[in-house]
Amino acid sequence: MGLSVGIVGLPNVGKSTTFNALTKAQNAEAQNYPFCTIEPNKAVVPVPDERLQELAKIVKPERIVHSTIDFVDIAGLVRGASKGEGLGNQFLSNIRETDMILHMVRCFEDGNITHVEGSVDPIRDIEIIESELILADLQQLEKKIERLKKQAKADKKVAPVLTIAQELYAHLEELQPVRTFAKFDDEHFQALNKELRFLSAKPVIFGANVDEDGLAQDNEYVRQVKEYAAKVGADVIKLSAKIEEELIGLSDEEAKELLQELGARESGLEKIIRTAFHRLGLINYFTAGVKEVRSWTIRKGWTAPKAAGVIHGDFEKGFIRAEVIAYEDFIKYGGEQGAKEAGKMRLEGKDYVVQDGDVMHFRFNV
Numbered sequence: 001m002g003l004s005v006g007i008v009g010l011p012n013v014g015k016s017t018t019f020n021a022l023t024k025a026q027n028a029e030a031q032n033y034p035f036c037t038i039e040p041n042k043a044v045v046p047v048p049d050e051r052l053q054e055l056a057k058i059v060k061p062e063r064i065v066h067s068t069i070d071f072v073d074i075a076g077l078v079r080g081a082s083k084g085e086g087l088g089n090q091f092l093s094n095i096r097e098t099d100m101i102l103h104m105v106r107c108f109e110d111g112n113i114t115h116v117e118g119s120v121d122p123i124r125d126i127e128i129i130e131s132e133l134i135l136a137d138l139q140q141l142e143k144k145i146e147r148l149k150k151q152a153k154a155d156k157k158v159a160p161v162l163t164i165a166q167e168l169y170a171h172l173e174e175l176q177p178v179r180t181f182a183k184f185d186d187e188h189f190q191a192l193n194k195e196l197r198f199l200s201a202k203p204v205i206f207g208a209n210v211d212e213d214g215l216a217q218d219n220e221y222v223r224q225v226k227e228y229a230a231k232v233g234a235d236v237i238k239l240s241a242k243i244e245e246e247l248i249g250l251s252d253e254e255a256k257e258l259l260q261e262l263g264a265r266e267s268g269l270e271k272i273i274r275t276a277f278h279r280l281g282l283i284n285y286f287t288a289g290v291k292e293v294r295s296w297t298i299r300k301g302w303t304a305p306k307a308a309g310v311i312h313g314d315f316e317k318g319f320i321r322a323e324v325i326a327y328e329d330f331i332k333y334g335g336e337q338g339a340k341e342a343g344k345m346r347l348e349g350k351d352y353v354v355q356d357g358d359v360m361h362f363r364f365n366v
Contacts, residue, residue: 002068002069002070002297003068003069003070003099003276003277003280003282003297004069004070004071004072004097004098004099004100005069005070005071005072005098005099005100005101005102005205005272005276006072006074006094006095006097006098006100006101006102007019007071007072007073007074007101007102007104007207008074008095008101008102008103008104008129009103009104009105009106009125009129009207010106010125010128010129012106012113013104013105013106013125013209014104014106014209014241015073015074015104016041016073017241017242017244017245018104018207018209018239018241018244018268019041019043019071019073020245020248021241021244021245021247021248021268021269022043022045022071022244022268022269022272023043023045023071041072041073042070042071042072042073043070043071044068044069044070045068045069045070045071045269046066046067046068047066047067047068047069047273047284047295047297048066048269048270048273049066049067049284049295051286051295051327051357052064052066052286052293052294052295054331055286055288055293055327055330055331055359056293058288058330058331058334058335059288059289059290059293059335060290061288061289061290061291061292061293062290062291062292063291063292063293064292064293064294065292065293065294065295066295067284067295067296067297069273069276070098071102072094072097072098074094074095092132092133092136092199095133095199095202096197096199098202099202099203099276099280100202100203100204100205100276100279100280101202101203101204101205102204102205102207102272103126103129103204103205103206103207104207104209104241105122105125105126105206105207105208105209105225106120106122106125106209106221107120107122107208107209107210107214107219107221107222107225107238108120108209108210108211108214108219108221110211120221122208122221122224122225122228123224123225123228126206126225126228130175130177130200131175133177133199133200134172134175134176134177134178134199134200136199137172137178137196137198137199137200137201138169138172138173140196140198141165141168141169141172141196141198142169144165144192144195144196145162145165145166145169148161148162148165149162160188161188161191161192163188164183164186164188164189164192165192167183168181168183168189168192172200177200177201177232178193178198178199178200178201179200179201179202179203179204179232179233180232180233181201184201203234203235203279203280204232204234204235205234205235205236205237205272205275205276205279206225206228206229206234206235206236206237207237207239207268207272208221208222208225208226208236208237208238208239209239209240209241210222210238210239210240211240211242212240212242212243212262214238214240215238215239215240215243215262215263215264216262216263216264217263218238222236222238235275235278235279237268237271237272237275238271239267239268239271239272240262240268241268243258243259243262243264244267244268244269246258247259247267255267280299281299281300281301282297282298282299282300283297283298283299283300283354283355283356283357284296284297284298284356284357285298285307285354285355285356285357285358285359285360286327286357286358286359286360287311287359287360287361288330288335288336288359296310296311297310298310298354300356301353302353302354303350303351303352303353303354304319304321304322304324304348304349304350304352304353304354304360304362305319305350307354307360308322308360308362308364311362314364314366315362315364317364317366318364318365318366319350319362319363319364320363320364320365321347321348321349321350321363322347322348322349322352322360322361322362322363323345323346323347323348323360323361323362323363324345324346324347324348324352324358324359324360325339325340325344325345325346325358325359325360326344326355326357326358326359327357327358327359328357329342329344330359336359
């Protein structure tokens with residue numbers, strides 16, 4: 001399964017610069033004026049995982065294949081985007097296709113970089129974008145409610161769906177995002193969300209974009225963002241888009257050295273992926289053979305057959321059992337044979353819940 005993250009924010013907050021840096025591809029033109037990103041830029045990025053390298057040292061495969069994450073750089077939104085202002089709400093539809101939102105927020109002063117609102121105020125900026133997403137959801141829900149009212153006259157089963165839709169509409173009218181709706185887990189709401197893919201229902205990571213000095217210690221702007229995020233149940237990562245760009249082209253060792261000098265333990269990309277995986281409940285398992293060592297992304301709690309289906313549908317349909325070795329045992333005993341001799345290879349059936357880091361081989365018959 002793929003993971004897709006949409007990068008949003010006001011113009012000139014560092015979205016495209018961050019996109020360039022995260023994807024190590026200078027295909028999102030970063031300029032000091034609004035709307036330099038006209039079409040949503042998309043890039044498929046390998047998920048960093050040092051465990052793959054350790055597995056490869058033992059297996060010596062022909063290739064290493066990482067799990068991937070899609071980053072979508074969406075044009076800067078402005079006040080009135082839901083009504084067609086700026087580049088209009090065509091870009092809001094791009095966000096609907098993503099699993100979560102990386103909301104970039106400017107948290108530094110620089111007189112040479114224009115701010116579309118005239119000053120640096122991260123909470124105001126956040127609320128502008130949040131409001132536009134909420135208003136877009138309101139418009140969509142209003143149309144759905146009109147259809148439900150007509151359907152309810154002929155079908156009594158529609159009534160509970162209409163009720164939950166109306167309750168959600170009242171919630172949105174208070175400019176509260178869908179993700180804070182009290183009945184988020186209600187089955188009727190979940191059906192609505194699956195159909196309409198509410199923008200403000202998506203999990204959010206706030207990307208606090210700081211200058212070099214802001215990496216080591218939080219400035220006042222970052223503290224404001226963290227306080228706001230705590231209230232709305234969102235995550236915050238701090239990164240410097242400028243520094244992330246400087247990491248492009250450096251070796252892993254050089255990059256680590258630069259980050260340590262600046263008081264950072266990991267890159268922005270690593271922070272985003274770690275946070276996204278945690279928020280969405282994702283884990284990785286591995287397959288390891290002479291052809292390839294590969295990482296596969298699944299949701300936490302998936303059983304072995306469903307996890308096998310990520311490789312191929314036939315693996316799930318014809319699942320018999322899975323050979324499983326914990327990553328730590330695979331490394332400790334020098335690979336599959338050593339782990340097997342040490343009694344660390346297990347045969348698991350259809351009810352087995354896959355764990356992060358499992359090295360697996362599936363037996364199936366179609």
